[in-house]
Amino acid sequence: QQQVKQSPQSLIVQKGGISIINCAYENTAFDYFPWYQQFPGKGPALLIAIRPDVSEKKEGRFTISFNKSAKQFSLHIMDSQPGDSATYFCAGGVNQGGKLIFGQGTELSVKP
Amino acid sequence: GAVVSQHPSWVICKSGTSVKIECRSLDFQATTMFWYRQFPKQSLMLMATSNEGSKATYEQGVEKDKFLINHASLTLSTLTVTSAHPEDSSFYICSAPGQGLWEQYFGPGTRLTVT
Numbered sequence: 001q002q003q004v005k006q007s008p009q010s011l012i013v014q015k016g017g018i019s020i021i022n023c024a025y026e027n028t029a030f031d032y033f034p035w036y037q038q039f040p041g042k043g044p045a046l047l048i049a050i051r052p053d054v055s056e057k058k059e060g061r062f063t064i065s066f067n068k069s070a071k072q073f074s075l076h077i078m079d080s081q082p083g084d085s086a087t088y089f090c091a092g093g094v095n096q097g098g099k100l101i102f103g104q105g106t107e108l109s110v111k112p
Numbered sequence: 113g114a115v116v117s118q119h120p121s122w123v124i125c126k127s128g129t130s131v132k133i134e135c136r137s138l139d140f141q142a143t144t145m146f147w148y149r150q151f152p153k154q155s156l157m158l159m160a161t162s163n164e165g166s167k168a169t170y171e172q173g174v175e176k177d178k179f180l181i182n183h184a185s186l187t188l189s190t191l192t193v194t195s196a197h198p199e200d201s202s203f204y205i206c207s208a209p210g211q212g213l214w215e216q217y218f219g220p221g222t223r224l225t226v227t
Contacts, residue, residue, distance in 0.1 A: 032214055043218040044205070044218045045218070089155060093214075096209070096214055099161055102157075105154070105155050
């Protein structure tokens, strides 16, 4: 199974709140899990990524939590800001520089 | 971070014509590039893997004769949509692995509208 399942489809958060997006995968060969941020009409931009040998990675306000046994990973955005309003995609990849399989996307709206 | 560009950023063509989209890695070399298609409010769907100096690898269900891919140099891959139809209207995005190899960087996308 190549699928990556992402939820929720849309999310509304108040400014300063925590945004949480979840993903689950089936393919145990995946060894790279990036998160991308996409604004309307633009290409996706790499936000943060994790490999399965660690359970958590934090970069600024963004944290990935990874549960290898459950085959799940999540993105936490702390102190969410209106500028974070965008669509977020998780993905799974195999091997260095290999193709990525994307989740369905989450449209995040941060209300001021 | 690595920069990937696409040209054109948007194009309108008539049904039955062909259109070429370019994807360039500006400050690094890429032996592999990927082409995705994205319909409005939907996810990115991988179309094919472009390999420098060899044939592209297409995902299941993607017509290789309709979506011609050429990767003639280490910095340029092209996608040609042949005999375009309105249902080919979409946002086409390319990506390439950066110098660190794990990270993939995406181009800004090309909006294709077929009338």
